[in-house]
Amino acid sequence: MNLKALNQNELDLRIKSLAQKEREVLHEVLETLKEIDARKSYLNFGFSSLFEYLVHGVGYSEGSAQRRIDAARLLRELPGVAEKIQTGEINLSQISLVQKAAREVIRTRAASVTAEQKMEVLENLGKKSYGQTQQQVAAFFDLPIAQGTYKKVHADESVRVEFTLTKEAFAKIKNAQEILSHAVPTQDLAVFLEYLADKVIKQKAGRTKENAPVHKANFESKDKMPNIANLSELDEVTANVAVNITDRSLTSANKRIIFKKQPCCQWVDPQSGRRCESKWLLQIDHKQSRWAQGSNQLGNLQVLCAAHNKLKYMREAGIRNIS
Structure with a gap:
């Protein structure tokens, strides 16, 4: 379409029509995200969280991803908010401010925020600016006005951070x-x-190789394990431990070896082959679970993030969804 051929009234009608379609598509996006979140599907795709999935799997910016997550989760509590989003009465930034305030109340006061309270504050945000919304949300929850964190990456990869x-x-x-x-x-x-x-x-x-030796655990000899200077040396040490380790010897020294070999979550999506690689809340998991006579030998151990460790357990237990 040649937009230059349209007069100003036609351009006005066109942008308003497109804006309405955009809001309708946004509603579909949020409903889809709500379902993905409920099923925890992102774990199967090899991501440790919905946020990581939206940023690295779908391609949203961090801010856009968080706003959509906040809105999708609010829709689960308050389905009626969908109409307000479709009409443009409230927007994602306003919803995100409300959700952020609710989390702050929970964090600082150990008090719950009900769906009714969220709806009450949202009812009064129609057509308000971002600044006005900040003031109203802060007043409603009796919080200081929150300022977001600003990050700018420079050419030399240094990062300028501004926050309040x-x-x-x-x-x-x-x-x-x-x-x-x-x-x-x-x-x-x-x-x-x-x-x-x-x-x-x-x-x-733990103690680094430069300032402390790592001790063998339950080796046949009582000698101390040598300091680990490089990965090839680590591989040799790991092989020795894998042979000599006993079922009750998952010690701190052995855990350090495992985390050295596997510094991130090892969960792999069987379809795409994508590895999670999250470093958030890492845990040591038994590939063959202990209840299924799995041993503590290093070959049976892997590092998983907490989310994927829980998913593995739920699958083994035959539980469909993660709550």
């Missing part, structure tokens, strides 16, 4: 900086956060 902290959260960070001022003698918040990240990573990873 509550007064209380900022006070906690300043207090932590004061406590650790001997270790991090700077007021630079970026340096301090990197220091904290390093500490957490080292604590979770």
